[in-house]
Amino acid sequence: MPNDSFTLYILSGILAFIPALIWLTVIFKKTKRKGIQTLIFLGSIFSVVPVFILHYLLREYPQFDVLRLLSSNIRDATIISIFTYISVGIVEEIVKQLLIRGVDHKYLLIQTINESLQFSLISALGFSFAENIFYIYSIYINYGIKQLFIAYLFRSIFTTCAHLVFSGFLGYYYGIAKFSLNIVEQNKWLGKKQRLTNFISRVFGMSKTQSYKELTILKGLGIAIVLHATYDFLLELNQTLLVVIFIIISAAVLLHLLKQRSGKLILITDIDTQKTSSMAQKDEQVVIELLGMWFQDKKYVDVIHICQRLLQRDPDNKVVQLFKAKAGDKIQDESAYGKILKNIFPKKDQKKLDDLAKEKPETLPIVPIQATQAKATVATTQKTLTPTENKPAEPTAPTPEEQVFKLKI
Amino acid sequence: MTQSNITIEDIPATTQGQVAKLVKFQGQLDESNVDEKAKIIYALIEQVPQNLYLLFDFEELEYMNSKSIGYLTDWYGKITEGHGKIVIAKSKNNILDILQVVGLTQLINCYTTTDEAKFALLQPSTPA
Numbered sequence: 001m002p003n004d005s006f007t008l009y010i011l012s013g014i015l016a017f018i019p020a021l022i023w024l025t026v027i028f029k030k031t032k033r034k035g036i037q038t039l040i041f042l043g044s045i046f047s048v049v050p051v052f053i054l055h056y057l058l059r060e061y062p063q064f065d066v067l068r069l070l071s072s073n074i075r076d077a078t079i080i081s082i083f084t085y086i087s088v089g090i091v092e093e094i095v096k097q098l099l100i101r102g103v104d105h106k107y108l109l110i111q112t113i114n115e116s117l118q119f120s121l122i123s124a125l126g127f128s129f130a131e132n133i134f135y136i137y138s139i140y141i142n143y144g145i146k147q148l149f150i151a152y153l154f155r156s157i158f159t160t161c162a163h164l165v166f167s168g169f170l171g172y173y174y175g176i177a178k179f180s181l182n183i184v185e186q187n188k189w190l191g192k193k194q195r196l197t198n199f200i201s202r203v204f205g206m207s208k209t210q211s212y213k214e215l216t217i218l219k220g221l222g223i224a225i226v227l228h229a230t231y232d233f234l235l236e237l238n239q240t241l242l243v244v245i246f247i248i249i250s251a252a253v254l255l256h257l258l259k260q261r262s263g264k265l266i267l268i269t270d271i272d273t274q275k276t277s278s279m280a281q282k283d284e285q286v287v288i289e290l291l292g293m294w295f296q297d298k299k300y301v302d303v304i305h306i307c308q309r310l311l312q313r314d315p316d317n318k319v320v321q322l323f324k325a326k327a328g329d330k331i332q333d334e335s336a337y338g339k340i341l342k343n344i345f346p347k348k349d350q351k352k353l354d355d356l357a358k359e360k361p362e363t364l365p366i367v368p369i370q371a372t373q374a375k376a377t378v379a380t381t382q383k384t385l386t387p388t389e390n391k392p393a394e395p396t397a398p399t400p401e402e403q404v405f406k407l408k409i
Numbered sequence: 410m411t412q413s414n415i416t417i418e419d420i421p422a423t424t425q426g427q428v429a430k431l432v433k434f435q436g437q438l439d440e441s442n443v444d445e446k447a448k449i450i451y452a453l454i455e456q457v458p459q460n461l462y463l464l465f466d467f468e469e470l471e472y473m474n475s476k477s478i479g480y481l482t483d484w485y486g487k488i489t490e491g492h493g494k495i496v497i498a499k500s501k502n503n504i505l506d507i508l509q510v511v512g513l514t515q516l517i518n519c520y521t522t523t524d525e526a527k528f529a530l531l532q533p534s535t536p537a
Contacts, residue, residue, distance in 0.1 A: 279510070283503050287510050290475035302512075309510045 008137055016132035019156035023125050023164070027118065036109065037122045040099065044126025047095045048134075054091060081236055082229065089166075089228030093221060096120070096127045096167045097174065104178075113175035114263035117254075120171020121164050128163040132156070158247055162231050165250045166224045172257050173220025179267040180213040182318040186326075189292035189319065261325035261332075267318050277314035284314060291323045300327040410441040415449050420464065423531045429462040431523075437472040447480045454487050461493035464526050468499035478511055485516055498526035 024041065028034055100119050103109050110116045132155055140148045176183060187194055194212070201211035227250060234243045257263065277284055287310055295303050307324035314320065413436035420429035430453065438446060454461060463484075473481075485495050497519045500508070508514050520526040 279506060280503055283507050286473065286475050286478070286507055290478055290511060293475055293479060306511055309512065313510065 008140065009133065012133045012136040012140070015136050015152060016129050019132075019160055020125055020129040023160060024122075027121055027125070033115075037119065040103070040119055040122045041126045041129075043103075044096070044099050044123040045130045047099055047123065047127045048130040050095050050098075051091055052134075081233060085229035085232040085236075086225060088232065089225040090221075092127070093166060093170055093224040093228060096123050096163075097170055099123055100171070101174070110175060110178060111266050112264055113172065113179065113260075113267070114258060116175025116178060117168055117171040117258060117263070120167040120174070123171075124163040124167030125160070127167075128160045131163075132160070158244060161251060162228075162247050165247060165254055166228045166231075168254045168257075169227065169250075170220040170224040172254070172263075173216050173223070175263070177213040177216035177220070179318075180216060181209050182267055182322055184209050184212050185319050186292075186322050189288050189323075190295060191292060261328045262322055265318070265321050265325055267322075274316045275314075277317065279310075279313045284310070284317075288319060288323075291320070295323060295327060298330070300330045303327040304331075411439050412436045413438055413442045413446055415446055417449070417453065420462070420527060420531070422462070424533060426460050427462055427531065428457045428460060429464070429531060431464045431466060431527075433466040433468075434470040436470070438470070438477040439472065439474045440476065443474060443477045443480065447477070450480070450484055454484065454491075457491075457493075459491045459493070461488050461491060462530050463488065463493070463495045464523070464530050465495065465497045466499060466523060466526075467497055467501065467504055470504060471501065473504055473507065478507065478513070481513065481517075485513075494530060496520060496526045496530045498523045 028037070097120065100109070100116075100123050104116075104119075110119060135155060136148065136152060139151045143151075184194070184197070194208070197208055197212045197215060200206070200215060201208045204211070206214075231243060231246065234246060279287075287306065291303055291306060291310075294306075304324055304327045307320050307327070310320050311317065311324070413434070415435075416433045418431045418433070420431050422429045432450070432453075450463075453463075488495055495517050497508075497517055499521065500519055505514070505519060508517070508519065518526075518529055520529060
């Protein structure tokens with residue numbers, strides 16, 4: 001009955017909102033622009049609409065259902081399942097990102113890589129919240145309240161987290177793509193070949209920056225789709241424990257990306273307010289080239305100090321800011337597990353400039369020169385400144401109804 | 410290959426045991442010639458591994474690339490390990506700028522005249 005359905009939908013909405021609110025609280029603790037992020041959340045609730053429209057259209061016009069056509073020609077249920085989950089992943093990851101891209105394109109919403117990641121998390125949360133309303137409703141109607149409790153818990157925690165993780169990766173790479181101009185330049189100074197970027201640039205007649213941007217977005221989308229499909233596939237095989245481990249590891253990787261210093265840099269440049277460098281461009285390029293060399297040689301402390309001095313002369317140089325941030329990230333990474341590794345594999349210490357400055361001799365002891373026959377050594381600059389009882393259930397191709405209402409994303 | 414030249418002259422030392430040299434750089438040090446030219450200094454360091462005092466005259470040095478700065482840092486390390494010293498004289502402003510940003514001016518004193526540089530090079534440092 002319409003009234004009961006309406007009431008049930010309202011109740012589903014309330015239930016779905018509880019975990020969404022908890023996740024929002026967790027995410028908002030780390031963010032500053034809460035107002036705009038709330039608007040993004042509200043807007044992204046409607047991002048499920050294209051997904052449901054697509055499902056409806058494929059049901060009404062099955063002749064356009066590519067998946068059905070493929071299923072009829074392929075006998076292996078596993079392959080059909082994989083195709084299904086990949087196609088679901090493609091559609092859902094793209095629609096989750098559409099709102100962010102649209103708003104960013106119009107209002108220059110995203111100023112840092114981290115913001116791109118955070119806005120993507122918010123968008124995913126809105127999508128997941130809307131999706132959960134329909135799932136809660138249909139599970140209650142079809143399976144009753146007992147099944148609903150377990151499904152509700154699982155969807156609130158793991159499925160929502162999964163949505164956040166998949167969109168987070170896409171958002172992270174979108175952020176990198178957005179600031180590809182600075183990153184491509186930094187890669188140049190680091191001596192990275194970027195062969196695929198150059199190839200795409202030549203083939204499609206686009207700039208290296210544009211080529212890098214497109215490839216990075218594709219990379220992010222690819223990662224999100226693979227993670228999404230893997231999640232669904234593991235769930236299909238009833239490998240709940242594996243699913244949980246998978247999500248935890250993916251979330252840990254995403255958290256690590258969120259903590260990177262380079263992610264917090266404001267890489268948007270306002271040309272009107274940008275300060276000019278007090279150093280000649282040619283001289284500055286010599287120093288930046290040296291930064292690249294010493295970064296490759298893992299002289300991160302020296303890189304940071306040089307960046308600090310250079311930023312006093314050219315404060316708005318984004319490439320130098322990136323070098324400083326990345327060197328800081330490397331040192332942080334090294335301090336944690338690096339110390340453990342160094343104890344196991346002790347290395348000859350590379351002297352830093354600061355150490356040399358401290359060792360600058362105050363006294364000059366005169367030592368008689370002794371004839372030595374030291375071997376000739378010519379220093380070369382190092383190029384580096386890297387069952388069958390527990391057999392899982394056989395996967396079966398999901399029915400059209402199951403595609404929508406199964407316990408997965 | 411870009412033109413560059415390095416000439417080495419003896420400087421009369423004031424203290425027994427010191428070996429002091431005036432190393433004059435001319436032209437530009439870039440990717441095409443820096444490795445070859447660096448060998449000259451390394452050969453000198455190998456020849457005199459202890460108490461080597463070098464005065465680098467940069468008056469006619471127009472350009473240093475990043476690799477040559479890396480070499481300069483390495484020379485400083487090797488010479489000071491052997492209780493020697495390096496000073497720089499008459500560096501052009503742009504090169505001095507680069508050395509200052511890189512931080513090398515904290516290690517290697519730079520002087521505007523050769524006489525000042527010679528005096529600083531050969532003067533024994535006061536004990537701490």
